[in-house]
Amino acid sequence: MQDRQLYEQILGIGPPWFVERVELDVEEGVVNVSLAHRDDAKWTCPECGRECPLHDHAPQRTWRHLDTCQYQTLLGATTPRTRCPEHGVRAVRLPWAEPHSRFTLLFERLAIDWLSAASQQAVAERLNLSWDEVHGIMDRAVKRGLKRREARPLPRIGVDEKAFRKRHRYATLVTDLDRGCVLFVAQDRKQSSLDGFWKTLTDEQLSSIEAVAMDMWDPYENSIRQHLPEAENKIVYDKFHVAKHLGEAVDRVRRAENKALRQAGDERLVGTKYQWLRHPSNFDDDQWRRFAALRNSNLKTARAWALKEQAMSLWDYTYEASARKQFAWWYRWATHSRLKPMIEKAKMLKARLPNILTYLKHGVTNAVSESLNAKIQWVKYTARGFRNFQNFVNAIYFHCGNLNLSPAPT
Ligand SMILES: [Zn+2]
Missing domain, CATH: 1.20.1320 (phosphoenolpyruvate carboxylase, domain 3)
Incomplete structure (x- = not known):
């Protein structure tokens, strides 16, 4: 069948996977693409990469893919599970999606590109996604980005508070003043809010800090003095x-x-x-x-x-x-x-x-670059739609963290 080969090419599906069936549901406006694998396929444990025998298949699942000709396109497959002597029964890595995602990699990339440029509401409407799905895509994007972030030196950082939603609800932001991006976000503006930041640094990063611009705010200062050697020479009031x-x-x-x-x-x-x-x-x-x-x-x-x-x-x-x-x-x-x-x-x-x-x-102040400030204002402005603080944190990292968010092509 021509359309099976066409979809294999569109999806970038290769051995051992192949397109078994393509069904068009005109009423629902959906293309269902069923994937299957060859029986002689070799599988590896997702934890250690060791070649392992096939144990069984997880129940049938679907993943939303990029629309084809304005038809919503769903991939369906049963995920093989291997039995690793060390890690036990595990679902194998699939070439088209990340674990726990209901979207294909290409769909997530598209959604991430849109979310970088348009409001969550606009993207939800345009791509026909629920709020939870939008937040799930952003959450995975941020986790991916933070995991990939390199431990670069941070000679000049700024610590600042931002009011979130209503007045008197605060977030603590740590920014990289040289690169103009947000390094860390936490709820509240207590000492404990900033304490979490230091744990994200390597020893080399900690000793690379030369100056911290900040407001005259004792909870932050206490945290800095407790965690940063020679803080008294590095703290600069804004x-x-x-x-x-x-x-x-x-x-x-x-x-x-x-x-x-x-x-x-x-x-x-x-x-x-x-x-x-x-x-x-x-x-x-x-x-x-x-x-x-x-x-x-x-x-x-x-x-x-x-x-x-x-x-x-x-x-x-x-x-x-x-x-x-x-x-x-x-x-x-x-x-x-x-x-x-x-x-x-x-x-x-x-x-x-x-x-x-x-x-x-x-020579540092806490004034971040105009472009970063504009992004923070944008997130704060759209924050009215956020139902919880974690979504707000994710939106800050997503828009202001300078992170590599997209899933890697496989
Ligand atoms: Zn293993």
Whole structure:
């Protein structure tokens, strides 16, 4: 029969397997392709590769394959089982599918290609897959990818938290700052969340870590200090996280001052919140003129803002000694400012100073590349459809892990 040979070619099926029967079910829109093997076929144990006698056959199963001419195409076969003296009765490896998958390798490749480019919902609809089937394909893809990942050196990594679904549910992400990919994802943002990361590293990888960019978040810091030798020289507090702290303090000063001014009929600070939080380089000429009048005023908010801007100049230094001198000067100014929010932050920065100044040596921040950030945002955006956290973890690895996800051709 011509169609049997045609399907053998399409499927890449070769001895000892052959296409026994091809049946077209027009009503259901399905092509059923039955596979069988030669009686004299030799089988090997899937564990050790040793040639073993045929024990029996597992019950008939089907695998979904790429559609042919818009007909859903199902392969059917009974899987031979061998009896290995060492590993007992085992199902043999099939050339068209991975163990436990209900799809052929080519179908999984297609689904993975689609999932890399389109939403899970779109792929489920387009390929007529259930959510569980989509998640199963992604789960296998990620396991495959993580298993294949090489133990490469990781000189600069970042540790960060991401809010998942609702506020106050968090994931911990470790990123490779040089390659711009996610290395590790765990639920929550506790010390134990990050502890799992270190176990995934080889000794060589652990000793290759030169710098870890992070927020000032003690649970992460405890984990890093417990697992990473000489962590005190490697932890770098993220510049943008420090800026955020100082921005919050400026805003607290502004809110209190605005309230007091308005009671006296002074509206100068009304509606200026974002002017103080914005980076001055983002103003246009007109905005800059208006803001310049505010920041040159004798307002407390203007002083708080100037303190923040001065603090951020620490990151421009080359030498630690000059940066320390600058900080000492700034600290005296801040603590004498009579602005309580700024005094609090100044004390915090003083306590954290050693790992702020490590920036001068390592030059890292937690700002990941734009493309990685866009992917993380995409996963977070589509995360609304995830019913459990593992699906979210898999989606992060799938889209952001730089993993080799596709099943290997056999
Ligand atoms: Zn064996």
